[in-house]
Amino acid sequence: MSELTYREALNRAMDEEMARDGNVFIIGEEVGEYDGAYKVSKGLLAKYGPERVRDTPIAELGFTGLGVGAAIAGLRPVVEWMTHNFALLALDQVVNNAAKMRQMSGGQLKVPVVFRGPNGPAEYLAAQHSQSFAAYWAHVPGLKVVAPATPADAYGLLKSAIRDDNPVVVLEAEMMYSWKGEVPDHEYLVPIGKANVVREGSDLTLITFSKPLRVTLESAEMLAQKGIQAEVIDLRSIRPLDEETLYASVRKTGRCIVIDEAWPMASVGSHVAWLISKNCFDTLDAQVELVSGEDVPMPYNHNLELLAQPSARKIIDAAKKVLYREDL
């Protein structure tokens, strides 16, 4: 076991997969000479050379589509988006080509490409750089979408994504890159499509993914001090979604709060909340609550931007409703 940052865990995953398979290469803005805008690809240019760690011009549509083409022709590209905010420029290539070429060709092609980069709000970045686009990708059949929330999962899920024969979108987060956690020293894969019960509890279920896992665990700790045992589930994989793990927990606790930092309308969180409401209807003791990002473009001011995001306090407020308690 070693303590690694999330960034180091991703780096180790790419390094090992590049060493293992000569068809794996990294392509994106600043991935090479600059060692990655967020240093995720640090040292890889020196180790693998410019053919395999490819700096691009600022042309997201072009190099993302190039990744799709390289994948159908036999390579395993890891396309780094400097942030998911910029990936909107490449949306067409992901939605119309990566996700559909296998189906449109009647199963003749496979598209083993990874699209990865930071998603969601960080700090002081204002409206255009503080958005969670999980739902944009999760909406599309033909894509897989993962959102590791710990260094151990970042390592294991990215390795699985690179080995997957399908297009996989990886949601990272700028704030998480420096977060530390235990990562086993031996090689392992985290399977895509398996949620993780991070904390067991019997009184209510808190479901989240990516960066809000931290505030969710904080709220679970606060609830524990009041004698309430919250079960915390990290989705890890958004598509495919491990529905059974979610239902098993809610059937046990009878109460559920979903936490998603994205805007509430048509979000991953609202979809999960609907699934729970529909499939656990008979066992629910209260309505399912959603703690989302506020329905506003992100402001620059720090107080305001914190107000716009899920917090432990907001989760406790939701817990009051599902537990019918005012004293929390």
Next chain:
Amino acid sequence: MSKIALNDYPKDAWLDMLKTMQLIRTFEEKAGQMYGLRKIGGFCHLYTGQEAVATGMISALDLEKDYVLTAYRDHGHALACGIDPKAAMAELFGKVTGVSRGKGGSMHFFDAKRHFLGGNGIVGAQIPVATGVAYAQRYQKTGGVTLCFFGDGAFHQGALHESFNLARIWNLPIVYVVENNQWGMGTNWKKVSANPDFAETAKAYSMKGYVCDGLDILDVYHVAREAVAGARNGEPAFIEASTYRYKGHSMSDPQKYRTREEVDAYKQRDAILLLKSRLEAANMLNQEEWDTIVALCETQVDESVEFAEKSPEPAPGELFTDIFA
């Protein structure tokens, strides 16, 4: 006038191209009829008139290692890559025996074995993908070249300009071909092009820009061979082939933007008749041989319709297959 003579290449090469062009023409005319009979639905873009471009260009490739990608007007390119007309017609009919198992339709023909990688319905979206195929060819040192077709309507997409730049900075083995059929749907290309000299725009990316007469397959083939040879040596290239489509943009196009006289004028320089008359003048083709080609194409296309008619629909369970590997 074309820059080369028939004698510069073997007679059989020209006869093969003539057969391919005639097969495409016959196939497309039948597809139009079948559309009228509602055997084919949705968007169907016919290639009639442009046959010399796909045929001449693809004839310059080695499909053991080279690849072809194009847009949604893709029947001609698919047939020129050697796709069985039966599988092509069955795809138009939405049958499971189709080249994309009935899931792609007219706009999404694919045949991975014959190195035909679509069949793309978003204008210009195949251009970055083709650039990536060429990237893989270079990365894996296969010696292959990618031929990427698109229409004049695609020329102003950002995807094209981003791709041209990428191809040049990494010296990718790719040839980009704009088939300028004069009309991007109902918009004349000159009206929407700041610089109507497309080849000059390619030069802005330090890429060699060729121009060829897309109705004259001698010129097409000659230019394609030169551009493909350059690409194989790491010199990406661009070709503008001026051509003309006889039918509307798609089957639902009333064609109010152009005159019948314009269409008729182009038909006077029909690409198939042009090659045919040249071969006849050079004593490389006689009437009997031509009649045989025509009859053979008709038989092949008639058989393709029969095959498509008799083929089964995809089973309901096919809805959920072929999505993930």
